[in-house]
Amino acid sequence: MADNYLEKKMEEYRAGKGTKSLKAHTSLGKLLEKNRSYRGYDNSFVVRPDQLRSIIDVNTKVPSARNSQLLRFRPVTHQEAHKILPHIRLGGALKNLKLPFEGTEPRAFIVICSATPEPDHYVYIDLGISAQSMLLKAVEIGLGGICIGAFDKREVKEALALPYEPLLVVAIGKPNERIKLVEIGAGDSKNYWRDEEGTHYVPKVALDELIIK
Numbered sequence: 001m002a003d004n005y006l007e008k009k010m011e012e013y014r015a016g017k018g019t020k021s022l023k024a025h026t027s028l029g030k031l032l033e034k035n036r037s038y039r040g041y042d043n044s045f046v047v048r049p050d051q052l053r054s055i056i057d058v059n060t061k062v063p064s065a066r067n068s069q070l071l072r073f074r075p076v077t078h079q080e081a082h083k084i085l086p087h088i089r090l091g092g093a094l095k096n097l098k099l100p101f102e103g104t105e106p107r108a109f110i111v112i113c114s115a116t117p118e119p120d121h122y123v124y125i126d127l128g129i130s131a132q133s134m135l136l137k138a139v140e141i142g143l144g145g146i147c148i149g150a151f152d153k154r155e156v157k158e159a160l161a162l163p164y165e166p167l168l169v170v171a172i173g174k175p176n177e178r179i180k181l182v183e184i185g186a187g188d189s190k191n192y193w194r195d196e197e198g199t200h201y202v203p204k205v206a207l208d209e210l211i212i213k
């Protein structure tokens, strides 16, 4: 046991105490909770190329089946957003809303492509790891995003003159939506919904129902 102030502080530091505020902000639990699928963004905020680069950088650290690393990433900033926007579909389950609302569209993207023309099962597993890791990084730097699988691949490939097949579009921006998670049973409806104030609710199956007993 340390008997003076400095040694005591050092002991606390080694034990991971005294870093509370940093931890509270960036714990994985918090990042996961904030990492919702956002379909509305503050258009007065412009995502910078270096922010997209720092998000794409997570791919230099994530696992990859057979370590094949066949994914490639095309950052798209606001100047080129018009090339993608007409070809994505957001919030298909909210039939009565036409999302995104005008003026809240995402204006930065990362298009994830496959460097192989016939991506196998493992490339798609790598794709999921990559997309979620990038979204968590976005949240860590104060942004947010969404995976977009519903997009016109041919149009996006052509509009951006991509040398590879696009597999998934990830939108990035400063979210301006309120989203809440709601615990449900495994047999309940998984459809997300919105209330009159525009709060978006996302049902998630309870832990005990996810675990196979």
Ligand SMILES: Cc1cc2nc3c(=O)[nH]c(=O)nc-3n(C[C@H](O)[C@H](O)[C@H](O)COP(=O)(O)O)c2cc1C
Residues within 6 Å of the ligand: 035, 036, 037, 038, 039, 089, 090, 091, 092, 146, 147, 148, 149, 150, 151, 179, 192, 202
């Ligand atoms: C692979 C993948 C593709 C998705 N594609 C779309 C899409 O095309 N359009 C959309 O609005 N949301 C899309 N989403 C977002 C899901 O609808 C969202 O993850 C789900 O509603 C749960 O919300 P949460 O991400 O906030 O937990 C996609 C999510 C994933 C993981």
